[in-house]
Amino acid sequence: MYTWLFFIIIVSQCFAVLIFHNRNNKKLPPGPSFLSSNFILLTTSLKNLYPIIKNFESKYGPLITFSPVSGPYIFVNTLDLAHEILIHKGSVFSDRPKSLVMRTISSSSYDPTWKVLRTNLASEILHPSRVKSYSWARKWALHILISRLQDHKEDASGIKVVDHFEHAIFSLLVLICFGEKFEEHRINEIIVTLRHVLFVTQHGSLTVYIFSLFPKESNPLIKSRIEAVNSEPQGNQIVAYVDTLVNLQLPKEEDNKGNGGKLTHRELMNMCSEFLNGGTHSTFTALKWIMANLVKYPDIQSKLYDEIIAVVGPPPREVESEFVISEEDL
Template sequence: MIIFNPIFILFFTILILFLLNYTTKSKKLNLPPGPPAWPIVGNLFQVARSGKPFFAFVNDVRQKYGPIFTLKMGTRTMIFLSDPKLIHEALIENGALYASRPPETPTRSVFSVNKFTVNAATYGPVWRSLRKNMVHNMLSSTRLKEFRSVREKAMDKLIDRLRAEAEANNGVVWVLKDARFAVFCILLTMCFGLEMDEETVEKMDQMMKLVLITVDAKIYDYLPILKPFYSKQRKRALEIRKEQIEFMVPFIEQRRRAIQTPGSDLSATSFSYLDTLFDLKIEGRTSSPSMDELVTLCSEFLNGGTDTTATAVEWGIAELIENPHVQKKLFEEIKETVGGERKVNEKDVEKMPYLQAVMKELLRKHPPTYFTLTHAVTEPTTIAGFDIPTDVNVEIFIKPFGNDPKFWSNPEKFDPERFMEGGMEKDVDITGVTGTMKMMPFGVGRRICPGLGMATVHVHLMLARMVQEFEWSAYPEGKPLDFSGKLVFTVVMKESLRATIKPRSSLASA
């Protein structure tokens, strides 16, 4: 979200004096087309005047200029790719070339410690070391299985919270809030390997939210010349970073003591993400990650998997309410798989093709975000006849994919059957590696989301347990659901979902 300040208008009056002498590199380049940009500010005013969310403005530009286009956002040049063939050419066929990241905004750099994260690192040795460690030592299918008991405990806690909330509110619950808490509990235990009480979990969650809000793009990120006028915001960002470090370091040290003295402190697991980081060898470096870097990597792990998963669950429950026949069929599959005497578990989920089809259909209609994380090229190149220099942001706009009738039959319909045996989209590959790239909810190529496997495990299990335990319906009864979305870290429902739940049986109390 771009935040404007009245002083920006005053300062623009001064900047106008430089218009006659203003030149840009883009005049020497054959960049993709786009709306005419003003000198210095680019298309910033057009975005502001449209009154639309940024993704809606981008979609309007796409419809006018085609699948590859350019926007100038102050000093930043953004080239958007929104066609599956172009994206496949860039991220799959030329994956290494498009695998880097652009410079971070000044505010983000405060929290990333010189881009020392899997998602933000420039393509090179630091990124390779961090990603290899996260994927192989934490997010592999084998390693994920070691945390089954953590997930089962969190699922029980989720069901208990939903039941208690419903009993206190005539059957009504807030879906996103409860789903988010459950996911965060899982990730917190996986990250730190420590037992934390509910109050501590809530405090950690608030700290993570505060960081996300703080790093959201500001106007001076696009016009650095305005930075002196935003010194208070910069100072506040530094204060929040200090608070974050002071809050998280004791837990890091507690985990260090726990693994040095097994059985001590409040260790909840025999293994955690932190354990892989303490002595991590980084290619090209002689030292292990510093304490600031440990805080940054833990924050990335927590923030990267919380909102995306919780948002998917909210959209999923909304679609099950809107499509009661799908909810009924899913419940019937659960009963056929586990019977009526025990809770559905992860091994059961692997035998439930309809649940997996519901998940795919959910990601098709409601991807976690409308844009993947920004890419950058490692050297100047061309695509579709246009220049792609190294200093531009390459933005992958995925919102149009899921609703494109060229790729999907009846795209507005929520229809898991399309992914079932005999369905037209049965073999769709969400990683984009094989076949036609019809959907890419986790990105594609070398910078594909490393948490893809973990996210699908969590969403499958949460939906299965929530549907097994409760029958879901609209609140108030018969109210049409609003399926419009808004971008808040991830794409959430514009009107946060409240639902009425009814226990299906005595299974939950068994």
């Protein structure tokens, strides 16, 4: 059955390329053929793709193009070239093709709609006044992290800190996104679902479906939040990310979609998924690197410790969860 399914996919894409082959005449960097590109991307997980790309470097050079029907995808193999593209020539390479799959900040081309979505995130969620208003939520997430670390401090195999970082950060972002605290088991269920969806999409052709996380679960969360906002007095509400999206007015050119210039329910789910996925991975990856470098450079760790002691004093002999460095101390 799976052999036939794979055969049908390949034949379908071959047929599609005959139709769309001449639509893109732009000169692209060299790379494997259309059939090879599709075969590799359909049969290789994302974590196993890197060695294959590195092997192609000797044949095609530092810029390699994969050309599936949903592509093309261009891989940059050297740090210097990546820095030149992203930093020195960022304005040239910053745009992206218009997505036919969904509308999110990271998949939209740089048009008026992208500007509205990006401005909403920056002004409603990332603005300093809004960030300050969520200080209680960050304190809650920090206590979750400390509690989980203390619960596992006797583990003979050690503590896998990154899992606890991920859980605490995800708990915080879910609260900011949907305006509601969730129990540990509920957060774990969502994280497992997120990992499963990411793993499944890694066996596809690297499409932007990666942001369509747990749509069946996010749908009730959005509906529940909308109902809660409509039933509560205006002054008692915290502003969640989904609140800012529900009434967001898109540019006039979007009105012809029949949704009154507003995001559809599917788009709301995609936007929330993007917020959770992007915020979680970028933050706990940064924390991983901070912790790794503090271990790698003991002199910097010692200097940091001395600075902390100079501000908050030495820790008590028995450190309790209430003893934390406050944001005011920072």
